[in-house]
Amino acid sequence: MAKRLIPLLNRVLIEKIVPPTKTSAGILLPEKTTKLNSGKVVAVGPGLRDREGNTVPVSLKEGDTVLLPEYGGTDVKLGEKEYLLFRDEDILGKLHE
Structure with missing residues (x-):
């Protein structure tokens, strides 16, 4: 049975993207080119509540690629x-292609 984690509050579940260490032709890539610390959002919590009790949603959605x-x-x-698992505000940015 597969487990699924649904984050609470403003937390975001990230699957880290591991960049390839060599090209399809077998050429080894230098460590500098594979250093980008990124991940894919797997699940997000509903968000925090403000003073009035309204939910402030998380700024990311499932499938987003983010800079960690x-x-x-x-x-x-x-x-x-x-x-x-990160808090929403700890994520550095969203990556677009």
Whole structure:
């Protein structure tokens, strides 16, 4: 049975993107080109509540590709996959292609 984690409050579940270390032709890529710390949003919480009790939604949605800080996040393992859990405000930015 597969487990699914639904984050609470303003938390975001990220699957880290591991860049390739070599090209399709077998050429090894230098470490600098594979250094971008990014991930894909797997699940988001509903958001925080303001003083009036209204929900302030998370600024990301499932499927977004994001730039992650070098340190931080909570490691989460579900089955064979490993994820990171971040607060919405800890995410550095959204990457567009």
